[in-house]
Amino acid sequence: MKDALLERDLGRARLLSEKRNEEDFQAVLVEACLVGREHFISCGETKADRSELIKDVLEAYTHLMDRVFMAAKKGKYRTEVDPLLRRYELPGSVRDEEGKSILHHIASVRTDDQRPMWTHVNIEHFMMTYNCIPNAVDYQGRTCLHLLAESAITSDKSVTWGEEEFTVTESWVCLGKLLLSLGCDPRRADNADRLPAHIARMNGNLRLFDVLSKKCEELRKDEQSTETKLVFDQILEAVYENNLQSLKKQCSLCTHLLPLESKIDPLTEAVRRGHLEAAMMLVAAGAPLCGLPLISVTPLHAAHSLPQLPIIIPVVLRKEYVNRLRYEAGSIQVISESKDEVKQKIETLARGVKSIGDKAMWRFAELRDGGKEARELLCKAADLGLSLTCQMLALEGVNIHPLPREPHPVQQAFDKKQMPTMRVLFRDLHMSLFSIFDKVDNNSPLYTAIESLEFQQFEHLCEKMKNTSPRNSFIQQLKSAYNGDHKGELDNTVLSYIASQSHHPAVDFLKEIDLVYLASCKEDDWTFILTEVQNQIFSTLRGDQQLVYMACKLIINFLYSCWWFPREHSRRHCHNWHFFSVGLVTLPYRVLMSLFLEEVASAPPEAWEPAMFLDRIISTFKRATDEEEKGRLPRKEIRLLLDPTNTVQKPVNKLICAILEFLENVK
Incomplete structure (x- = not known):
């Protein structure tokens, strides 16, 4: 039956499945899933069966990847790597547990006499036969050229590479030239902002440094400026059409496959359409595994929520997530109890993803103080540069944005020079970089x-x-x-x-x-506030008074930045998230400022003592409401003190009444 499946003989496969031996059928079904042909076999699959089948196929896929990469490390292309890739129709972009592609191992493994393990004939055959991404990156953002620069040996010892005689140094330089001719780009920097040429120079390999540097200069001379948006649009088009050659070309033009302004994740779109090889190419090229978690369904969720997709798609996604999470956990050097706790949490999540896929959750999500614990974990993850951990924290139904006087993830990432993580915080978690923006190098890509x-x-x-x-x-x-x-x-x-x-x-x-700056550009609203007047007013206020205003403003900011969902829902459960979420504009700033100044004008100095802090906040918010027979309702008109010629109509959201009720209960 396996041969019938691999030969795409539908009739023979179904005939054999009807006469199946139950003991062997599961093994055959797993084999069929590995090549995406489970539909050839009639097995009466249920939802529970699919979940268990994914686990079995994941185990088989993991074993298959171990065989492929073990053979790649030994240079056994003709006898093992090529037959395995052909038999299971795998692309050349498959990755191991460190995010390395086969090309990474081609560029780094060496024989006992220190020459490259792979011959140029086998390398050329591999690159031309399989859709391999020349600039595939591992979890450290390194291309095969980075690993070449790290692994290349300098020695005058004579060796035979292929069928020619070289010195060890020359054999590695020739390998570098071959990879460059096959499309590998030496201008790509890793996560530590190192170029392959820099690594070669640091290791004293000046001949390889010269080759890489000259190629960089040639490419920069011929470089044509391409708009990021245009390249991104072409990537999306290639994903929609499953045009692998176009996708491969566009991936080589774009360092960041998910620009800051993106609203659509190409990886999610590839998964939704069942374009497995396109998805694997994107992942190998450095596409984030969990991009845009606040506004988009994640690739992992898409792979599990569409039952018409082949089993191999959720299997590959689980494997990629598990590998990356385990790698991030393994990169933590346990020198304190807190870091050990972070490591254990990530490993636990990785086990959950392996077992139940997109249903895996962080343990703290069930705790009352889960928000605080999530924020602490986010700061530690940002400090360590754990990008996927940061992204997956955004999937929980807790507030991950820091509260006042709490450490800020952006600052933590900046202090440790975790630039890729800063990009994730800004793009995926919608965190402002304003606090550190003046310190960022003006010429940096971010x-x-x-x-x-x-x-x-x-x-x-x-x-x-x-x-x-x-x-x-x-x-x-x-x-x-x-x-x-x-x-x-x-x-x-x-x-x-x-x-x-x-x-x-x-x-x-x-x-x-x-x-003067414009406070609102809407019609019928006030328009101007003099900066000098505002600063002069607030400079005369006591510290206790300013603190009350800051607290009121903080409450408004919290509500505006929150995502609100029906009970028993969270972001991970919403396919049409925009129908459930809503931004709550309780009070415009200009209105809050006027109400606060009313409070300042009417409340005596002793009313601003620290013991009356909560009373002043409640009193300020009460000024936005009217007491009527039906209860407390929002005020219909509020005159703006800094612009007395204008009156704001219906300036208050009715949520203000709920805020007052909550604050009074707290008091």
Whole structure:
């Protein structure tokens, strides 16, 4: 029956399955699943059967990968690697438990006499036969050229490589030249921002350093600027059409396969459509395993939620998640009890993913203080650069954004120079980088990406305008202000955008000059607040008074940033998440400020003592409501003290009444 399955002989496979021997049938079914042909066999599969079958196939797939990579490490391409890949129709982008592809082992394994293990004939045959990603990266962001630079030996000893005589040094240099000719890019830096050429120089391999450096210069001369968005769109198109050659080409052009502005995850889309090889190519090229967890179904969830997908797809996804989580846990050097606890939690999650797939959860999710424990774990994960751990924490129904006086994950990642993790925190967990943005190198890829994203968002805002002339003028004003070349006042639309994007670099420009900023660009709302007037008012307030305002503002921020779902639901359960989530704008800042100043004007000095802290917060929020026969209701009109000519109509969300009830119960 195995031969019938591998030969795609549907009739013979079904005939043999009807006459099956129950003892051997499970083994044959697992074999069929490994090659994506379980539909050839009629087995009356149930949901419970599928879950158990995934476990059996995962075990067989793990064993198969061990055989493939053990053979790759021994250089047994013709006798083992090639037959296994052909028999099970595996792509050349398969990865081991460290995220290394076969190409990584080709570039690093060596014989007893220190020459490369793989011959150039076998390497060329492998690269041309299988859809191998030349710039595949491991969990440290290293390409095969990084491992080549680390493994290459310098020696004048004569050896035979292939059918030619070389010195050991020459054999490794020739291997480097071969990999470069096959499309490997020496300009790719790893997670520690090291180029292969830098590693070769550090190891004293100057000949290899010269080869890699010259190739870098050649590629930079011929380099054509390509827009990240254009490449990303082409990647998505290739995924939708399952165009593997196009996908392979686009992956080589793009360092980050999920740009900061992305709203769609290509890996999830590939999984949804059952395009296994496309998904494996994306993973090998460095696509995040759990990208956009707050706004998108994860690849792991997509693989398990669609029963029409072949069994091999959830199996491969489980394997990738488990490998990465175990690698992250293994990278933790246990020097304290807290780090040992982090390691154990990640290992426990990895075991859960292996056993139950997307249903695996963090243990603290069931605890009352799960939010605090999750935030602590997130900070430790950011400090250690554990990107997948950070992403999977976002799947839990707990608040992972730091509270005041708690350590901030962004700061932790920045202090330890974990740039890939900072990108994950910004893009996937929606955490602001404003606190450290002025310390980031202006020429770093992350800074450049965020800078580009800000201008893209402003241009998108301007595209909604019917008149082309002001639109172009606004964009030019913003760029001039950012570069420090703008003279005079900025247009209100520009100021509105900068005020609403607190992490925008141009904020520093506004702080240095006396300008009014636009607080709201909506019709019938007030428009201006003088910065000097606001600062002057708050500079005269006591510290206790300012603390009350900060506390009120904090409550509003918490509610606005929360994700709200029906009872018994969380992000992991929502396919159509946007129908359930809602941003709760309790009070606009301009309204809160006016209410707070009303409180300052009416409450005597002794009412601001620390013992009355909660009373002042409650009193401030009460000013946004009216006491009526039906109970407390939001005020319909609130006059803005800093702009007495305007009155805001319906400025308050009815949630303010619930906040008051909660605070009074706390008191």
